[in-house]
Amino acid sequence: MNLLGLDVLRELITWTPFLLTGFSLNILIASLAMVIGTGLGWGLALLRLSSRPRRVKLSLLLTEFTRNVPTIVFQFYLVFMLPSEFVLPGTSITLGFPSWLNASLALAMAVIGFTSDNLTATLRDWRKGDHAAALLFLPNWTSYMLIIVIASSTASIIGVSELVSRCNTVINATGNTGLMLPVYLYACVCFFLFCYPLTRLMQWTRAYLAARLGPASHRLGKASR
Amino acid sequence: MTHWHSWMRKACAQMLVLFAILWLYVGGSFASQMEAPRGSERLTLVKQRGSLIVGVKTDYPPFGFLDASGVSEGFEHDLAQDIARRLGVSLTKVAVSGANRLQKLEEGSIDVLLATTGDTADRRKIVTMIEPNYYASGVTLFMRPEQNISDWSETRGKKVCATQGSYFNRIMAQRYLLELQMFNNARDAKLAVKDRRCIGYLFDNTAIQGDLRLPEWAGYKAPLAPVLNTPWAIAIARREGGSEFERLLGDVVADWHRSGFAIQREKVWGLPPSTFLADTHALWKKPDANGARLCEREISGQWPSVCRNPVLLSSTDTTGLRRLGLWFKENTGLDLSLIYDEYDRTRFLLGLGTTFLLMLLCVSGSLLLGVLGALLAEAKLRVVSRLIWMASIVGRMTPPLLAMYVLLFGLGSMLIAAYGISVSPFAVVVWCLCYYTGSSIMTALLFAADVKRQSNPVFQLRWGNMRELIAMSSGHVTAALVNVSKATMMASAVAVPELLSVATTIMTDNGNVGVMMNVLLLTFMLLIFATVRVLKVLERKLLGVTK
Numbered sequence: 001m002n003l004l005g006l007d008v009l010r011e012l013i014t015w016t017p018f019l020l021t022g023f024s025l026n027i028l029i030a031s032l033a034m035v036i037g038t039g040l041g042w043g044l045a046l047l048r049l050s051s052r053p054r055r056v057k058l059s060l061l062l063t064e065f066t067r068n069v070p071t072i073v074f075q076f077y078l079v080f081m082l083p084s085e086f087v088l089p090g091t092s093i094t095l096g097f098p099s100w101l102n103a104s105l106a107l108a109m110a111v112i113g114f115t116s117d118n119l120t121a122t123l124r125d126w127r128k129g130d131h132a133a134a135l136l137f138l139p140n141w142t143s144y145m146l147i148i149v150i151a152s153s154t155a156s157i158i159g160v161s162e163l164v165s166r167c168n169t170v171i172n173a174t175g176n177t178g179l180m181l182p183v184y185l186y187a188c189v190c191f192f193l194f195c196y197p198l199t200r201l202m203q204w205t206r207a208y209l210a211a212r213l214g215p216a217s218h219r220l221g222k223a224s225r
Numbered sequence: 226m227t228h229w230h231s232w233m234r235k236a237c238a239q240m241l242v243l244f245a246i247l248w249l250y251v252g253g254s255f256a257s258q259m260e261a262p263r264g265s266e267r268l269t270l271v272k273q274r275g276s277l278i279v280g281v282k283t284d285y286p287p288f289g290f291l292d293a294s295g296v297s298e299g300f301e302h303d304l305a306q307d308i309a310r311r312l313g314v315s316l317t318k319v320a321v322s323g324a325n326r327l328q329k330l331e332e333g334s335i336d337v338l339l340a341t342t343g344d345t346a347d348r349r350k351i352v353t354m355i356e357p358n359y360y361a362s363g364v365t366l367f368m369r370p371e372q373n374i375s376d377w378s379e380t381r382g383k384k385v386c387a388t389q390g391s392y393f394n395r396i397m398a399q400r401y402l403l404e405l406q407m408f409n410n411a412r413d414a415k416l417a418v419k420d421r422r423c424i425g426y427l428f429d430n431t432a433i434q435g436d437l438r439l440p441e442w443a444g445y446k447a448p449l450a451p452v453l454n455t456p457w458a459i460a461i462a463r464r465e466g467g468s469e470f471e472r473l474l475g476d477v478v479a480d481w482h483r484s485g486f487a488i489q490r491e492k493v494w495g496l497p498p499s500t501f502l503a504d505t506h507a508l509w510k511k512p513d514a515n516g517a518r519l520c521e522r523e524i525s526g527q528w529p530s531v532c533r534n535p536v537l538l539s540s541t542d543t544t545g546l547r548r549l550g551l552w553f554k555e556n557t558g559l560d561l562s563l564i565y566d567e568y569d570r571t572r573f574l575l576g577l578g579t580t581f582l583l584m585l586l587c588v589s590g591s592l593l594l595g596v597l598g599a600l601l602a603e604a605k606l607r608v609v610s611r612l613i614w615m616a617s618i619v620g621r622m623t624p625p626l627l628a629m630y631v632l633l634f635g636l637g638s639m640l641i642a643a644y645g646i647s648v649s650p651f652a653v654v655v656w657c658l659c660y661y662t663g664s665s666i667m668t669a670l671l672f673a674a675d676v677k678r679q680s681n682p683v684f685q686l687r688w689g690n691m692r693e694l695i696a697m698s699s700g701h702v703t704a705a706l707v708n709v710s711k712a713t714m715m716a717s718a719v720a721v722p723e724l725l726s727v728a729t730t731i732m733t734d735n736g737n738v739g740v741m742m743n744v745l746l747l748t749f750m751l752l753i754f755a756t757v758r759v760l761k762v763l764e765r766k767l768l769g770v771t772k
Contacts, residue, residue, distance in 0.1 A: 070711035153624035159382015175371025181635030
């Protein structure tokens, strides 16, 4: 048993660079989704605060749309409906459209909805001069990013070579079914080690900001994916 | 010889009498309604000659090949032998190649072609294809012995070896998201599989069956169900279309399916059970509403369209909804098979039902788990409360998909090995999604309880004040429940036949990518929209929350 344990450990160490490169792709997918989603969500939030009711209505409609799009299906939609490579207009340069980018775009849809909802309140606080309350957006945003990092594992379903997908590759490549549980648990630990410290940090930040604001202004971060 | 002739004459006369009696007895109406086929020059020639000349393959094991002593044999050779036996003539086999087979038929040097010929619309313009089809080939993966892939969905994004020029390469890359590595010939591609440069070699499953028989590839396998199936047909000369000969051969093939002869020969030659033969056997034995056989020739002499290969039907061959659907497809290019095709429609509705059930179970289960977890965590039961609290942290930080793999493949394979208990993927999906979402709901409830404690330090979460706390954190709870109903699609990763996996299967079977993707997205958006509405109503009615 002990020998078996050592063997498994040795295999895991051998595959660590491969697996961790996969995990960095998870973080890349999630980060890009956050950047795109926050940018577009910001735009929607600004529209929602507009004085023209039509713009507000349009923004609410778009926000509702992004909330209703299921990311996993949308990811499939993009993979099958967008060309996997395209020619840059006016040139003969062919650009590849990798599938991880599709995963990012699909996840960005969820981030748009989140940002639109949360940033509207934040911008309102900021304009009122309540800067400390507005700062609460930061821990909420980071917590949401962790949700997106977790969600990025679904990119494996469309064949993106991220951590979960690489776990399956390792199991297939070694042909060792005894490695199944250890490899999957290894991946679980990766996610945990990334998410837990950040969650604690954000809890602390939130508590710190709340202490400065007084007990009444606790705001429950609304997470919608 | 004269003895033989007189015997034959007698036998013929007896047969005539028998037929006359049958005709009078079973009902002349039936016989007079069925159009008699026109006579066949070829059939007359065969009978005069006393032998049937069949074009067969001798380089395609196990369908047609030469054994160690140079004698040709194989699956198709058995079928040819059976036709000759039924005609009461001897069999003459002529080896043909893929390049010259149709030509040989046209120039009349063979009577019948039975040589792995795919039944396509283009070939139907040159020769007469006998219906029903007798076999079908598709595309599969030739894999190393230790490969652990059992479903096409597991090949997405993986490197797959292929040979240049195969018609299916592009389609497979697009529909199954394969990353193809091209080779000049099959030999190099198979060696690349051996060297682990790709997960498998993409090729015709019948050719792969031949390879797997070689000692060199002992232990290698092709477990994936063949896709992009092309039916195989017996062919006769074009001018023989609508003749007695065509009718007779069609009846013979129909009998192979009904009697199970084709399946029996398949077994004899060590071919893996083909879904095509199994399905066709079931269909051709099926009774219709009146208890008669469903697949019986119509008045026109044609088989009913339900018994014909749907791939080869056009709108003029069918009636009703299918006709409308095919007409629409022919004119717009949009294949709405999930509406007009009964099989696709049933699959789609079953997928919809499964997804609906998953959503219902996951939403209610998550809420239940979240509430129970929060109650236990607040109950001040030292060990239990602490454990629950830790479990919720782990739950929130483990991707549900990964949790599914851990339970299903990690622990599931152990359970099977140790106790023979197999875990249901459906139950695993429901549990993992409920655990993930329940943890997040529990955290929100406990957070709300903390907020309460700021004004009332002795506040404790109990069943009695649960409603108030859910109302306080209703924004978070609703969002989590909407999320879990979206996340049910993860079930497709562990082969639960929910809407997403059903839709991708229909799409890969029919190639109607655009239609299926739009239908899928629209259906899910409607489902999520409905979920949001229902949750809002429940929030208002049960919790009195208004926004």
